[in-house]
């Protein structure tokens with residue numbers, strides 16, 4: 001079979017004409033347009049067709065011959081050999097699957113309310129970032145020095161932690177900070193105590209680092225310090241709003257925990273998520289305020305601005321920050337300059353404080369609404385702080401099945417049993433009231449209470 005490939009010659013480029021022709025034949029073999037056994041036109045015909053001299057077509061064929069793409073049979077013409085053409089890598093398209101929960105109302109905990117249009121403070125910060133040229137080199141691996149100073153001032157003011165920029169490391173959020181800490185400081189086989197029920201991402205991080213997880217029970221004051229064993233290397237704890245039960249660790253127990261850590265030498269990892277939001281109750285001191293040598297404090301913007309920012313901070317002793325910074329400098333794993341520069345502007349302009357104040361007002365009302373709607377169906381706990389409450393249900397209740405029924409009715413919620421590991425406790429539902437609009441919250445609660453009354 002003779003082929004008639006569409007060939008072109010470009011006299012304006014430096015590539016010699018015979019190489020231009022050879023290249024097009026090669027490409028045709030590679031993509032399958034020319035196959036083994038196909039006959040090429042004679043050098044004479046091709047020269048005429050392309051308006052080039054026969055020397056050009058002959059040189060092209062000589063080149064292809066030398067490379068093994070074509071072979072000539074006397075009297076029969078020139079054919080494509082049985083080279084196995086390299087098939088260009090086929091890109092397999094994974095069909096884009098829409099999140100099945102996207103169309104449902106969500107009361108899963110963890111996500112704040114994000115207004116659909118950005119406000120002036122937000123826009124001002126990003127305008128400022130866009131007007132600056134990026135820094136020339138690799139930034140400080142601990143974070144922008146100016147941002148570290150602003151964060152030190154921030155945590156001093158809102159969390160009472162006496163610290164300077166040397167105690168601050170900018171992170172991509174709590175989980176990032178926790179994983180960095182575990183990577184740089186813990187050896188496989190080490191033991192870490194984690195609240196049970198507790199934060200699943202912390203459990204996964206510890207498992208990924210091959211740590212032995214020691215489940216610590218929680219009572220109505222949060223982590224039970226009396227249940228800690230002296231042989232653990234670290235304790236991960238959520239004192240501001242125990243996740244997911246929502247209790248706040250009282251001052252006496254905070255002191256007890258820090259005393260215990262001083263005696264055993266264990267490191268306390270304080271996940272300070274939700275600390276910004278408390279309702280009608282006094283603030284409690286951060287563990288890091290009590291002893292920065294024994295505590296690594298993790299803060300996040302995920303609850304105040306948006307989890308999509310992937311931005312947070314770690315506050316710890318200077319030697320710890322130095323150690324993690326050295327480690328980070330080798331991995332290049334720190335938040336990009338635009339994010340850091342924007343956060344700096346937001347802190348400086350008081351935008352973060354303003355967002356927290358606005359959030360407190362909004363969430364206080366929603367919390368009241370949620371507690372009132374759910375109180376008839378069980379015991380509401382954890383309502384003094386944060387963005388979710390937990391509804392404890394009678395012992396025989398199957399909370400997974402309730403969550404499935406709620407989803408079928410259009411509302412996503414988290415069953416409490418999802419967060420339990422080995423410590424037994426009542427079933428329940430963990431209900432985030434922050435994410436939807438207020439009308440959607442009303443709708444979701446109506447659906448949920450209908451599901452609960454069917455029990």
Ligand SMILES: Cc1ncc(COP(=O)(O)O)c(C=O)c1O
Nearest residue numbers: 110173174175199243273300302
């Ligand atoms: C207990 C707890 N800590 C921290 C976070 C925030 O994590 P990050 O800062 O990595 O977004 C969450 C989010 O849901 C959480 O539930």
